[in-house]
Amino acid sequence: xxxxxxxxxxxxxxxxxxxxxxxxxxxxxxxxxxxxxxxxxxxxxxxxxxxxxxxxxxxxxxxxxxxxxxxxxxxxxxxxxxxxxxxxxxxxxxxxxxxxxxxxxxxxxxxxxxxxxxxxxxxxxxxxxxxxxxxxxxxxxxxxxxxxxxxxxxxxxxxxxxxxxxxxxxxxxxxxxxxxxxxxxxxxxxxxxxxxxxxxxxxxxxxxxxxxxxxxxxxxxxxxxxxxxxxxxxxxxxxxxxxxxxxxxxxxxxxxxxxxxxxxxxxxxxxxxxxxxxxxxxxxxxxxxxxxxxxxxxxxxxxxxxxxxxxxxxxxxxxxxxxxxxxxxxxxxxxxxxxxxxxxxxxxxxxxxxxxxxxxxxxxxxxxxxxxxxxxxxxxxxxxxxxxxx
Amino acid sequence: xxxxxxxxxxxxxxxxxxxxxxxxxxxxxxxxxxxxxxxxxxxxxxxxxxxxxxxxxxxxxxxxxxxxxxxxxxxxxxxxxxxxxxxxxxxxxxxxxxxxxxxxxxxxxxxxxxxxxxxxxxxxxxxxxxxxxxxxxxxxxxxxxxxxxxxxxxxxx
Amino acid sequence: xxxxxxxxxxxxxxxxxxxxxxxxxxxxxxxxxxxxxxxxxxxxxxxxxxxxxxxxxxxxxxxxxxxxxxxxxxxxxxxxxxxxxxxxxxxxxxxxxxxxxxxxxxxxxxxxxxxxxxxxxxxxxxxxxxxxxxxxxxxxxxxxxxxxxxxxxxxxxxxxxxxxxxxxxxxxxxxxxxxxxxxxxxxxxxxxxxxxxxxxxxxxxxxxxxxxxxxxxxxxxxxxxxxxxxxxxxxxxxxxxxxxxxxxxxxxxxxxxxxxxxxxxxxxxxxxxxxxxxxxxxxxxxxxxxxxxxxxxxxxxxxxxxxxxxxxxxxxxxxxxxxxxxxxxxxxxxxxxxxxxxxxxxxxx
Numbered sequence: 006x007x008x009x010x011x012x013x014x015x016x017x018x019x020x021x022x023x024x025x026x027x028x029x030x031x032x033x034x035x036x037x038x039x040x041x042x043x044x045x046x047x048x049x050x051x052x053x054x055x056x057x058x059x060x061x062x063x064x065x066x067x068x069x070x071x072x073x074x075x076x077x078x079x080x081x082x083x084x085x086x087x088x089x090x091x092x093x094x095x096x097x098x099x100x101x102x103x104x105x106x107x108x109x110x111x112x113x114x115x116x117x118x119x120x121x122x123x124x125x126x127x128x129x130x131x132x133x134x135x136x137x138x139x140x141x142x143x144x145x146x147x148x149x150x151x152x153x154x155x156x157x158x159x160x161x162x163x164x165x166x167x168x169x170x171x172x173x174x175x176x177x178x179x180x181x182x183x184x185x186x187x188x189x190x191x192x193x194x195x196x197x198x199x200x201x202x203x204x205x206x207x208x209x210x211x212x213x214x215x216x217x218x219x220x221x222x223x224x225x226x227x228x229x230x231x232x233x234x235x236x237x238x239x240x241x242x243x244x245x246x247x248x249x250x251x252x253x254x255x256x257x258x259x260x261x262x263x264x265x266x267x268x269x270x271x272x273x274x275x276x277x278x279x280x281x282x283x284x285x286x287x288x289x290x291x292x293x294x295x296x297x298x299x300x301x302x303x304x305x306x307x308x309x310x311x312x313x314x315x316x317x318x319x320x321x322x323x324x325x326x327x328x329x330x331x332x333x334x335x336x337x338x339x340x341x342x343x344x345x346x347x348x349x350x351x352x353x354x355x356x357x358x359x360x361x362x363x364x365x366x367x368x369x370x371x372x373x374x375x376x377x378x379x380x381x382x383x384x385x386x387x388x389x390x391x392x393x394x395x
Numbered sequence: 396x397x398x399x400x401x402x403x404x405x406x407x408x409x410x411x412x413x414x415x416x417x418x419x420x421x422x423x424x425x426x427x428x429x430x431x432x433x434x435x436x437x438x439x440x441x442x443x444x445x446x447x448x449x450x451x452x453x454x455x456x457x458x459x460x461x462x463x464x465x466x467x468x469x470x471x472x473x474x475x476x477x478x479x480x481x482x483x484x485x486x487x488x489x490x491x492x493x494x495x496x497x498x499x500x501x502x503x504x505x506x507x508x509x510x511x512x513x514x515x516x517x518x519x520x521x522x523x524x525x526x527x528x529x530x531x532x533x534x535x536x537x538x539x540x541x542x543x544x545x546x547x548x549x550x551x552x
Numbered sequence: 553x554x555x556x557x558x559x560x561x562x563x564x565x566x567x568x569x570x571x572x573x574x575x576x577x578x579x580x581x582x583x584x585x586x587x588x589x590x591x592x593x594x595x596x597x598x599x600x601x602x603x604x605x606x607x608x609x610x611x612x613x614x615x616x617x618x619x620x621x622x623x624x625x626x627x628x629x630x631x632x633x634x635x636x637x638x639x640x641x642x643x644x645x646x647x648x649x650x651x652x653x654x655x656x657x658x659x660x661x662x663x664x665x666x667x668x669x670x671x672x673x674x675x676x677x678x679x680x681x682x683x684x685x686x687x688x689x690x691x692x693x694x695x696x697x698x699x700x701x702x703x704x705x706x707x708x709x710x711x712x713x714x715x716x717x718x719x720x721x722x723x724x725x726x727x728x729x730x731x732x733x734x735x736x737x738x739x740x741x742x743x744x745x746x747x748x749x750x751x752x753x754x755x756x757x758x759x760x761x762x763x764x765x766x767x768x769x770x771x772x773x774x775x776x777x778x779x780x781x782x783x784x785x786x787x788x789x790x791x792x793x794x795x796x797x798x799x800x801x802x803x804x805x806x807x808x809x810x811x812x813x814x815x816x817x818x819x820x821x822x823x824x825x826x827x828x829x830x831x832x833x834x835x836x837x838x839x840x841x842x843x844x845x846x847x848x849x850x851x852x853x854x855x856x857x858x859x860x861x862x863x864x865x866x867x868x869x870x871x872x873x874x875x876x877x878x879x880x881x882x883x884x885x886x887x888x889x890x891x892x893x894x895x896x897x898x899x900x901x
């Protein structure tokens with residue numbers, strides 16, 4: 006089905022991700038929305054539609070109706086605003102909907118964003134809220150936590166493919182290295198494999214340093230039709246394709262718990278639509294909510310065969326400068342995971358890299374094409390986005 | 396004083412107590428969680444309730460050290476993805492064995508346990524968990540018969 | 553028609569704590585408790601076990617042995633306990649649901665200290681004999697608590713046994729007769745809302761346990777025209793190993809007849825489960841034609857006595873579920889601090 010027109014990103018920004026005691030949902034939204042509008046050099050009145058990802062303003066803050074909150078507190082009434090929820094894929098799915106709004110010809114200038122405020126509640130309560138991304142009735146209800154679900158996947162993967170804990174540790178070490186170069190990352194410290202392997206077990210075999218943090222944060226993009234994008238920026242980034250796919254809510258009926266079929270399907274569709282090959286991609290932002298998730302992502306996105314991703318880590322090929330740089334902003338592990346914002350934050354990083362604006366020594370030389378991969382729950386939703394400089 | 400979510404706890408209570416699933420007579424498949432329509436046959440399906448034997452094998456497992464609010468007081472505990480002998484997989488806790496003794500492929504059987512208690516005097520939720528299969532109890536009867544045979548032999552002397 | 557037990561089942565939690573370890577914490581002389589009570593260790597419920605879960609496990613085992621009984625043929629479920637998880641909300645309803653017996657039956661929770669379940673057995677017997685129900689289940693289960701440092705802490709344990717009562721060819725233990733003996737005696741009690749029971753020390757012996765156990769047993773024997781010599785096994789309520797031995801001696805039962813059913817030394821006093829677990833241990837070994845005398849005791853106070861004749865049907869049903877000794881011997885020891893966590897001895901946050 007041919008689209009009406011091509012879409013470009015004309016501005017991109019994010020807050021730092023971290024514990025922001027002094028900022029609530031409204032503050033985070035304001036900070037990132039104002040920046041995006043200023044960078045694009047537009048007036049708020051030019052915006053025609055707003056789509057924002059947010060997993061659970063309700064459970065974390067007692068605040069629903071987040072779409073209305075965003076429009077109101079950005080001073081953009083009566084512009085229509087929608088809040089999208091797909092657990093940790095809320096941002097990616099929001100992006101997909103913003104993209105569809107422009108590609109279809111319905112709207113010209115669309116704001117896409119994501120926001121999450123997670124640190125007002127106690128850790129036990131946060132764990133409980135995040136469990137809502139699973140099947141509440143048949144997974145969380147029996148005591149599984151979100152790390153627990155990925156731990157089940159990790160344990161099975163280790164059983165079938167012989168994965169070693171040291172390989173998982175390498176994933177975290179690499180992401181912290183990149184995070185140390187990113188001023189917006191939640192964690193700026195570098196860690197060693199020993200740090201990971203000696204951190205306390207959260208859900209065996211996953212340790213604390215295998216798990217991403219809870220973060221407060223927001224990210225925002227402005228989309229415009231490609232043919233007028235240069236009016237707003239010298240470096241419009243082209244959205245080559247966005248694809249979304251779904252899979253079973255729980256692990257119970259997954260075809261293979263070591264594969265996220267939603268990622269496989271979304272990636273296949275995205276690459277087909279964009280008419281690109283894996284080899285064309287210069288960097289990827291994958292959904293590393295847990296170290297095992299990054300391993301699975303590289304395989305499910307098609308960058309290597311199932312069971313073989315460990316090789317990339319043994320050889321250090323996923324660092325900036327390597328064969329396939331992964332999560333150059335620190336990913337979720339070091340960059341932080343403000344759930345509803347993450348999918349958008351990933352795209353912000355790709356945009357920066359394609360523009361040649363990544364600071365701190367993490368710029369991928371000559372980056373032309375980037376891929377962002379956002380997952381909801383244990384893989385029930387996946388969104389794959391391909392962006393290019395041209 | 397009203398407690399929260401009570402109907403929600405009650406709705407899947409029978410399936411939690413007795414490990415009930417769905418069987419479709421049209422395609423001969425068994426499903427868990429229970430379904431109102433067969434996901435394969437949809438309108439052509441003929442579904443009915445089925446009670447699983449409770450026997451299965453551990454497909455994967457993890458030891459939860461950091462629990463959510465509801466389960467904090469029970470850590471550490473083992474969560475397993477169990478493949479029932481009828482085919483479907485269920486997720487629950489594995490009890491009656493040390494966490495370090497759990498193995499993928501281990502034979503387990505369902506048992507009836509408390510899942511959690513709501514805070515502030517709310518309701519208690521019960522459901523299925525799994526324990527390792529231990530058929531050694533049959534040995535007791537063999538021992539008793541042997542003892543009896545020995546006694547009988549003694550008394551006829 | 554023959555009425556009696558058509559199926560029986562036991563369940564004892566797997567955790568144990570040694571009497572000696574409890575004594576060490578409180579600075580008591582371990583041997584005087586171990587030897588004085590005749591108890592080495594007691595059963596402790598896991599964090600996710602309670603009277604209801606124990607009752608369900610025991611009842612599932614009983615239904616395995618009562619193999620001719622379909623779930624819909626059970627007309628009544630009774631759960632006798634002094635540690636029902638809810639003060640108001642019947643344990644028996646949950647048990648009935650878990651066993652798939654609902655909805656056309658009655659479910660009743662009973663209380664009479666440690667004889668709550670034998671009392672229920674009499675009720676089942678009556679309903680079956682009168683033809684109101686085909687089968688009834690009586691379960692005795694407890695997760696007993698004793699105040700930390702108190703004498704009761706040494707014996708209060710967890711466990712349960714279930715009995716399916718019915719009639720016909722499936723009866724494995726015919727109940728030839730039953731008698732009850734009741735007086736108002738304040739030997740052991742717990743006020744509403746109090747976390748732990750209170751007791752009257754040595755007063756719980758002569759005027760309480762012995763008065764009722766002995767008088768009730770004598771009355772049943774007289775009613776049936778039987779003597780201790782007519783019985784192959786005798787089972788009494790077991791708050792410790794010493795009381796049942798003394799009762800047996802006083803009544804004229806040989807000590808050897810007590811042995812098969814005396815398990816308190818390894819698992820402690822399982823309260824409503826106590827005498828019924830003893831009976832189950834006997835049924836695990838009794839031969840067709842043998843006779844059992846069972847007398848329970850509940851503080852407050854009262855006793856229920858039963859004369860039971862084992863039938864031929866026992867041999868084909870016994871091995872359908874685990875024996876009591878399996879549960880007694882499959883155990884894992886814990887220390888006092890783990891025990892304290894399990895029994896919620898710490899004040900809640």
